[in-house]
Amino acid sequence: MRRRAVVLLSWILVPLAVLTIVAMALMWPSASTAPAQSGNPYAAAPGASIDSGKVLRTATEDCSLNTGGSPGTSCFVAFIEGEGQTEIPVLISPDIVQTRGVHTGDTIRYLNLSGLSAVTGVEANGPQYVFMDFVRTFPMGLLAVLYAVVVVAVARWRGFRAIVGLAGAFGVLGWFILPALAQGQPPMLVALVGSSAIMFGVLYFAHGFSARTSTALLGTLFGLGVTAGLAWWAVDAAALAGHSGEYGYQLLNMTQGMSLSGMILCGLVISGLGVLNDVTITQSSAVWELYELAPNTSTRELFTSAMRIGRDHIASTVYTIAFAYAGSAIPVLLMVSLFDQQLLLALTGSELAEEIVRILVGSIGLVLAIPVTTAVAVAVVKATGRPQARSVQDSPDAVHGEAAGHKVLDGV
Numbered sequence: 001m002r003r004r005a006v007v008l009l010s011w012i013l014v015p016l017a018v019l020t021i022v023a024m025a026l027m028w029p030s031a032s033t034a035p036a037q038s039g040n041p042y043a044a045a046p047g048a049s050i051d052s053g054k055v056l057r058t059a060t061e062d063c064s065l066n067t068g069g070s071p072g073t074s075c076f077v078a079f080i081e082g083e084g085q086t087e088i089p090v091l092i093s094p095d096i097v098q099t100r101g102v103h104t105g106d107t108i109r110y111l112n113l114s115g116l117s118a119v120t121g122v123e124a125n126g127p128q129y130v131f132m133d134f135v136r137t138f139p140m141g142l143l144a145v146l147y148a149v150v151v152v153a154v155a156r157w158r159g160f161r162a163i164v165g166l167a168g169a170f171g172v173l174g175w176f177i178l179p180a181l182a183q184g185q186p187p188m189l190v191a192l193v194g195s196s197a198i199m200f201g202v203l204y205f206a207h208g209f210s211a212r213t214s215t216a217l218l219g220t221l222f223g224l225g226v227t228a229g230l231a232w233w234a235v236d237a238a239a240l241a242g243h244s245g246e247y248g249y250q251l252l253n254m255t256q257g258m259s260l261s262g263m264i265l266c267g268l269v270i271s272g273l274g275v276l277n278d279v280t281i282t283q284s285s286a287v288w289e290l291y292e293l294a295p296n297t298s299t300r301e302l303f304t305s306a307m308r309i310g311r312d313h314i315a316s317t318v319y320t321i322a323f324a325y326a327g328s329a330i331p332v333l334l335m336v337s338l339f340d341q342q343l344l345l346a347l348t349g350s351e352l353a354e355e356i357v358r359i360l361v362g363s364i365g366l367v368l369a370i371p372v373t374t375a376v377a378v379a380v381v382k383a384t385g386r387p388q389a390r391s392v393q394d395s396p397d398a399v400h401g402e403a404a405g406h407k408v409l410d411g412v
Contacts (some may be wrong), residue, residue, distance in 0.1 A: 006211065006384065009211065009214045009215070009218070009380065012218060013214055013217060013218065016196065016221065017200055020193055020196045020197050020200065021197075023189065023193040024176060024193055024194075024197055027176075027180055027185050027189065027190065027193065028176065028180075029175075029176065029179035029180050029182075029183050029185075030183070047113075047115045047116040048111060048112060048113050048115065048116050049111075049112045049115070050109060050110070050111055050112070050132065051109070051110060051112045052107060052108065052109045052110070052135050053080035053081060053082075053088065053107070053108065053110070054080065054081065054105065054106070054107050055078045055079070055080060055102060055103065055104050055105060055106045055107070055108060056079050056080065056081050056087060056104065057078075057079050057104055058076065058077065058078050058079070058092075058102055058103065058104060059076075059077055059079070060074050060075070060076050060077070061074070061075060061077055062074065062075075063075040075091055075092075076091075076092045076094075076097045076102075077089045077090065077091060077092065078090045078092055078102045078106075078108065078131065080108070080110070080129075088129055089128075089129060090108065090110045090129040090130065090131050091127040091129065091130050091131060092131045093130075093131055096131060102131070106134060107134070107135040107138075108131060108132075108133070108134055108135060109132045109133045109134070109135055110129050110130060110131050110132055111129070111130045111131075111132055112128070112129055113127070113128050113129070113130070114128045114129070148163055151163055158206060158207070161205055161206045162202075162206040164205065165201060165202040165205040165206045166202070168198075168201050168202070168205070169198045169201070169202055172194055172197050172198050172201075173194070173198075173270075176190075176194055176197070177190055177191070177194040177266070177270070180194075181262070181263060181266060184259075186262075187259060187262030187263065187265045187266045188228060188232055188262075188265060188266075190266055191228060191231075191265065191266040191269035191270060192224070192225075192228055192269070194270070195224055195269055195270060195273055196221060196224065198273060199217060199220050199221065199224070199273065199277065200217065202277065203216060203217045203220070203277065203281065204217070207281060211380050211381075211384050212284050212285060212288050212377070213281070213284075214380075215284045215287075215373065215376050215377045215380050216277075216280040216281040216283070216284040216285075216373060216377075217280075218373070218376055219280040219283070219284065219369050219370075219372050219373025219376060219377075220276055220277055220280045220281075220369065220373075222368075222369055222372045222373075223272075223276045223280065223365045223366060223368060223369030223372075224269065224272075224273070224276065224365070226364065226365040226368050226369070227268070227269055227272050227276070227361055227362060227364070227365030228269050230361045230364055230365065231265050231268035231269055231361050232265060234268070234357050234360075234361055235261050235262075235264055235265045235268070235357075236261075238353055238357055240261055240264050240353060240354055240357065241260060241261055241350075251263070264354060267358070268357070268358055268361050268362070271358055271362060272321075272361070272362035272365055272366065275317055275320060275321060275362070275366060276362075276365060276366055276369060278317070279310075279313055279314075279317055279366055279369065279370055279373075280369055280370075280373045282313060283306065283309070283310050283313065283370055283373045283374055283377065284373055284377045286306050286309045286310075287302065287306045287374060287377035287378055287381055288377070288381055290302060290305050290306055291381045291382075299378055299379075299382055302378050302381075302382070303374060303375065303378045306374045306377070306378065307370075307371065307374055310370040310371065310374055313370065314366070314367055314370060317366060318363050318366075318367075321359055321362055321363055321366070322359050322363075325355050325358060325359050326355075329352070329355050332351050332352065332355075333352070335351070336349070336351055336352060
């Protein structure tokens with residue numbers, strides 16, 4: 001029975017893994033068919049450059065003094081240390097001043113137009129130095145290091161493997177999924193193949209090769225299939241064209257044959273990967289732990305107990321998905337709330353429809369994956385586990401460990 005369960009898992013997962021590898025090889029982006037690069041959006045024209053520096057001080061001054069602006073108007077200026085102890089006056093745009101502002105000690109990136117007149121031969125009469133963006137390398141790098149340290153400190157070796165697996169997942173995203181979409185490959189196939197490759201690599205690398213991991217992977221692939229099917233239907237039924245975002249038309253101009261609705265479809269599938277992986281591996285582990293505590297529990301009782309945990313997980317994870325997307329869409333939600341229109345029209349408008357469909361599709365796939373994962377885990381653990389020879393009630397020495405014997409699980 002034990003061998004039969006392991007063989008059955010292999011019969012299902014090995015062909016899926018081979019199919020994923022073959023599909024990736026066939027759809028792997030080719031350099032010859034890649035869309036032409038549009039250039040660096042931060043590149044400067046001849047005679048101009050993009051420089052960075054630390055803010056020494058800030059001031060509100062007459063625009064004609066240092067920035068070449070119109071006399072009589074006030075401008076907010078940040079002074080950057082230049083060569084030879086000089087100060088470079090960088091004009092800060094009003095929207096930055098009204099939001100966060102620029103403060104002493106900030107490191108900023110600015111457009112340097114001081115050498116443009118030497119190239120064009122035309123005397124510049126506007127600002128010579130214009131603010132572009134903040135330099136965020138240090139705080140973001142610090143957060144990344146802190147994240148890695150916390151994960152490794154708490155989860156130890158498994159946490160380290162999870163971080164490496166995450167890097168591999170982004171490698172699949174950057175080297176396969178995104179280039180394949182840009183070259184006009186079928187979005188549904190790209191999403192399924194890329195997501196499956198990520199899950200095969202991440203789960204086995206982080207959690208090891210075991211019946212427990214294979215069970216979670218099977219549940220994850222099932223949820224992935226449900227999510228992909230619902231996403232395929234929802235994108236067409238809800239007429240999600242992909243034109244509402246600020247980058248939609250830019251992508252149409254930069255690529256040939258790329259479907260924006262297909263991009264949304266792929267995004268719907270990929271966005272649910274993390275939380276889907278979370279619930280399936282947790283549910284599979286819960287079944288194994290329950291079996292270890294009570295190996296003589298019947299199949300029905302084990303499934304019922306595990307589903308109690310699964311229902312709690314469903315209740316909490318549904319909130320997680322909804323609030324995660326709501327948090328990322330706060331600017332859109334705020335804009336919609338300021339318009340005088342009916343709630344139903346606002347929710348079904350193009351600004352919010354994509355996020356709502358994303359929440360619903362991901363949640364349905366997540367919820368359905370839990371009972372499937374639980375059922376598979378119960379079947380596998382009952383087949384691969386060897387119950388104790390005597391129950392706890394029959395052996396007073398069971399509490400001391402050795403007398404009652406220990407169950408053995410293959411691959412755990």
